[in-house]
Amino acid sequence: MHHPLRLHCDRAALLSNYRRLQDLAGARTGAAIKANAYGLGAADVARCLAEVGCRDFFVSTWWEAAELSFLPADSLAVLHGFGPQDEPLEGVRPVLISPAQIALWKASGRAYQPCDVMVDTGMNRLGLSMADLGAVEGLNVHTLHSHLACADEEHAMNGAQLTRFREVSGLVPAKRYSLANSAGIHLGRDYSFDLVRPGLALYGGIPSPEARGSIRRVAFPQAQVLQLRNVEPGDSVGYNATFVAPRIMRVAVLNVGYADGYWRSLAKGGSARHQGIELPIIGLISMDLIALDATLARDLGEGDWVDLDFDLEQKSAASGLSQYELLTGLGRRWQRSWF
Ligand SMILES: *Cc1c(COP(=O)(O)O)cnc(C)c1O
Numbered sequence: 001m002h003h004p005l006r007l008h009c010d011r012a013a014l015l016s017n018y019r020r021l022q023d024l025a026g027a028r029t030g031a032a033i034k035a036n037a038y039g040l041g042a043a044d045v046a047r048c049l050a051e052v053g054c055r056d057f058f059v060s061t062w063w064e065a066a067e068l069s070f071l072p073a074d075s076l077a078v079l080h081g082f083g084p085q086d087e088p089l090e091g092v093r094p095v096l097i098s099p100a101q102i103a104l105w106k107a108s109g110r111a112y113q114p115c116d117v118m119v120d121t122g123m124n125r126l127g128l129s130m131a132d133l134g135a136v137e138g139l140n141v142h143t144l145h146s147h148l149a150c151a152d153e154e155h156a157m158n159g160a161q162l163t164r165f166r167e168v169s170g171l172v173p174a175k176r177y178s179l180a181n182s183a184g185i186h187l188g189r190d191y192s193f194d195l196v197r198p199g200l201a202l203y204g205g206i207p208s209p210e211a212r213g214s215i216r217r218v219a220f221p222q223a224q225v226l227q228l229r230n231v232e233p234g235d236s237v238g239y240n241a242t243f244v245a246p247r248i249m250r251v252a253v254l255n256v257g258y259a260d261g262y263w264r265s266l267a268k269g270g271s272a273r274h275q276g277i278e279l280p281i282i283g284l285i286s287m288d289l290i291a292l293d294a295t296l297a298r299d300l301g302e303g304d305w306v307d308l309d310f311d312l313e314q315k316s317a318a319s320g321l322s323q324y325e326l327l328t329g330l331g332r333r334w335q336r337s338w339f
Helices: 011-025 034-038 042-051 062-066 099-107 130-136 156-171 312-319 323-328
Strands: 005-009 057-059 076-078 093-096 114-118 140-145 176-178 219-231 249-254 271-274 277-282 290-293 305-308 335-338
Touching (some): 011 042, 042 335, 099 130
Parallel strands (some): 076 093, 093 114, 140 176
Antiparallel strands (some): 277 290
């Protein structure tokens, strides 16, 4: 079946970002592939990275882990841990987050099996509080994790969490210790410990200014022109007639919209390109359609493909959406292909 939306994904860029992060961290480098690898396709990303030696993959739920059964089980860990409704997969490690989860894991007769543990060092999201560290007694802890709250900015929390994590690593024996996400890797090697867990920067997101110029774009959305039309001065385009043509214009309507994660807030200053010519978005973005000013693109025809503007850092700054939201929003209708 023909897909009128394509998400071109650049394999070389993904691998280059992986190696870049690995070099920067100077430590073993895993990959957060939760949320379908931030929208790019978890199975494809995992296969690409596994080929270059990545052996640590992180998903949020067991359901996500079950879809990746081609990976060696012991290379997968489930960040949300092990709850009463979960059925663990043989060899896949839960990242246990609370005394209740630890008790459940032990009660299920698995205390001797390797597990990971998340410790909260100040974010107050998931993880054992410092006061609850005693709960790990009797567990076979493979990797002990914590997660940084403010790694993408200069913030006193970073140093404070680092100090607390060092303290934890002295108290809880584990094979490996892991603290840094993409932004954390850019804080320096003090944050690397034994394993780093990037997500965003693998997929072309810019977690901190230092990553500019070294992290490459991975995702390139393209859509097809469904209809071309001429409008007269004073004619309006789209819902609520928010755009009124100031002159004779040629309008191209694309087969993509906010249902595909091309959100309404991307319209302002947004554009597409065809053979180097910029085609500004006009009017409101609809659920499945976007109108472009294609007056200058004389060669553009119905059925032609255009490249949608998807510079994550710029689009994020312009829309107020995070780079994470922009990537993870890319929906099911995109045909993802790796080249
Ligand atoms: C999602 C996640 C990561 C990856 O974070 P990025 O900011 O995308 O690099 C790392 N660790 C944990 C615990 C996560 O939940």
